[in-house]
Amino acid sequence: MISEYHRSISWIQKQIFEYEPSYKIHNPRAVNIVCDATFYGKRKDKLGTLVFKDSITKEVLMWKHIQSETIKDYKYLLGELINLGYTINAITIDGKRGLYKAFECYSVQMCHFHQKRIIQRYITKHPKLQASKDLHKILLRLTLPPPNLNPKCNF
Secondary structure (H helix, E strand, O other): OHHHHOOOHHHHHHHHHHOOOOOOOOOOOEEEEEEEEEEOOOHHHOOEEEEEEEOOOOOEEEEEEEOOOOHHHHHHHHHHHHHOOOEEEEEEEOOOOOHHHHOOOOEEEEOHHHHHHHHHHHOOOOOOOHHHHHHHHHHHHOOOOOOOOOOOOOO
């Protein structure tokens, strides 16, 4: 963006932090939340957004610009949703340390993508030991749809 708009990082950050989006109309209901943070550029630039999204409707329920990914920000957005009247059924997280404890009152699941990345750090792509081979098979099935066991069920 710097080269495209011929502006400095600090100018771009200022524009993003000062941006006032149109007012969101909330429809409080029971939701399953997916939450994650994304950073723009390099982490040292300290520019990111934390997003809470309804996993069923794909609606972004709440977001916050952040400089670093902290448990405090996750708790803040969760509290805001609850104050608006949402009921939290379950939360899908990226596996960041401390989030399980922060959300201990809710059903929490780790994102399959992040599960795969963590496992891949500990096993090779071509494991030799049987235990590693078994874990690798499980890893490959994490994001695949279940096999169609009934030939009459073609969706």
